[in-house]
Amino acid sequence: MNVIINPGSGPVAEATEAHAATNITVFGDDLRRAGLDVLACNRMPDDDYGDGRYAFELEMADGGSIEIQMPGLPVERVRFMGEDGQNILDFPRLYIDGSSYVWEFALSVCEPDNEDDDS
Template sequence: MSISINPGTGPVAEATEANAATNITVFGDDLRKAGLDVRDCTRKPDDDYGDGRFAFQLAMADGRTIEIQMPGLPIERVRFMSQDGQNIWNFPRLYVDGSSYVWEFALSVCEDD
């Protein structure tokens, strides 16, 4: 018997760095649409979790840096936004500064307290 407490936190099969790079660009665009000023995004390969997630560091205009571990699947399989037809159970989680969230909630976690 297997019980999953945080579905979507496990390894991401068939992930690629190219998909993760596309995804982090869209993530940054979504943050900007939400009014957050992302100044720079840097790939941090030494910080990869090694499970199909790829490390990026976002530099924010307010001086904060945010580490994102981005799943390397095609964007439509990662960008959960509570849209019709999306089932949260089918989406891998991103890690934001070490904690896991689906895309929609990862965006809000990046807001300044």
Template sequence: MIVVINPGTGPVPQASEAHAATNITVFADDLRRAGLGVDSCERTPAADYGDGRYAFTIAMADGRSIEIQMPGLPVDQVRFIDGDSQNIWHFPRLYVDGSSWVWKFALGACEPDDEDTD
């Protein structure tokens, strides 16, 4: 029997910081398209996990800061957005404030909690 828990959470071989930087820009643009205000994205290398993911801090317009651990592969290998045309098993996960998500669901994880809006 094979049990797979959180596929895509393992190390990301052949990753590069340059790919991660491109990816965080696309991710921030996706957040903006979803109606979330993004003020800036800053590289925070001291927070890197060291497994092919690179840390960035996204400053949101509502005052929140979100840490993203972005895989350093080409964006088409990281940006899972459509379960009909993409196989979720082939995509590494991002980490949003320590929790792992594929791209599509990482966007939702960046939305403010109900208690954040009070």
């Protein structure tokens, strides 16, 4: 019997920093569309996990910040939104302040009332 716990949380093969930079821009845009005021996105290379994820800090208008470890694959291979044809098992997880989520759920975790959510 195989048990899968947090699929997509392992190393990301063939990742690049360039893809991660594109992805964090799209993620920030998704947050803005959801009504969050993202002021800036800063690259933090010293905080990279070293497994194909690249560290960024989003500065928020409320004075807070969010650390995101972004997978460095093309956005269509990272941006799981539960759309037809997407299989959650095929997508790597982002790490938000140390906890892993697929893209769709990572967006909701970044909302101010969910910042301390451990789910």
